[in-house]
Amino acid sequence: MPKSITITEATRHFSGLIDRVRFYGERVILTKGGKPVAELGPTPLSGRVRLAELPGILAELPHLDPEDAAHFADDLKAARLTLTLPTDPWALSSTQAS
Known part of the structure; x- marks a missing residue:
């Protein structure tokens, strides 16, 4: 539970x-006149x-509905079929070299 301070x-x-x-990930509720007005805490951008926060972060991410997920999986399969990999992965193709 976050600590409250004026x-x-x-x-x-x-x-x-x-x-x-920053260093301990603490959250603090700021109060004025005994009432909470703001919360100070780490941001997702803090890195x-x-x-323990990971399940909550993942739960907030957008999800594909089952039909869209199936279409996405089909698109990935089709893309993989058309993909040609070089026999030598370290060799640059002529388009990559220029």
């Missing part, structure tokens, strides 16, 4: 508060994701 306290200790969010 905005005044957050202002006085802002640098330390940001460090706690730090705790393993």
Whole structure:
């Protein structure tokens, strides 16, 4: 559960508060007049994701409905059939070399 602090306290200790969010992933509820007004916490863009957060992140991702998933699988199969791989994967084709 996130800790609650007043905005005044957050202002006085802002640098330390940001460090706690950044390095420890803590979340803090900011209050004014005893009422919560904002939450300070790590963003998905911070690059730090705790393993325990992964199921929630994956659950929020968009999902294909079964019909679209089947069409996507068919498209992948068709693309793989038309794909020609070089016999030597380290050799550049003439189009890649230029």
